[in-house]
Amino acid sequence: MADPTNENDEAKTDTPAETGENAGSDSPASVATDKATDVGADDSQESLATDDIEKLLAEASQNLDQAVDDSAPAAAGDGSPKPYALGDLTPDSDANPSQPIDLLGEVEMDLRVELGRTRMRLEEVLQLRGGSVVALDKLAGDPVDIFVNGRLVARGEVLVMNDNFCIRVTELVGA
Known part of the structure; x- marks a missing residue:
């Protein structure tokens, strides 16, 4: 059975933060995820206590809720229909004439x-x-x-x- 306090027994996985998939993303959810993944990266620090984990999860959940609330008005719009402007539908004068039926x-x-x-x-x-x-x-x-x-x-x-x-x-x- 692996000792939960031994860092050598932890499974090594590539997270998006480690592989650079979300590099440059500063959303609150990604910041909280980066904090959670970076905590175990420091060799000098002991494993996280349960209180620390719960605190990080609560912070990530709060940041996620805030990110969803911030993006909701932009996605929903004001609910009123907006007219769509069509482009010019006249044929170009340079267009090739129709090919003959021959x-x-x-x-x-x-x-x-x-x-x-x-x-x-x-x-x-x-x-x-x-x-x-x-x-x-x-x-x-x-x-x-x-x-x-x-x-x-x-x-x-x-x-x-x-x-x-x-x-x-x-x-x-x-x-």
């Missing part, structure tokens, strides 16, 4: 044309063969839906030109 011309997008939809059971799908006919929910001549990246953007009609299917856009769908 830069987006090379971006690839997924385009899908949907003739219609249907629901089938797995058994019906497994029975499909070459020449099978699948009925869709749209009639011949109904407009088809045009999707770009999964989003409906237009409707159109199906045409055949030079033996290729084509779509004539008849309606743009707004956002």
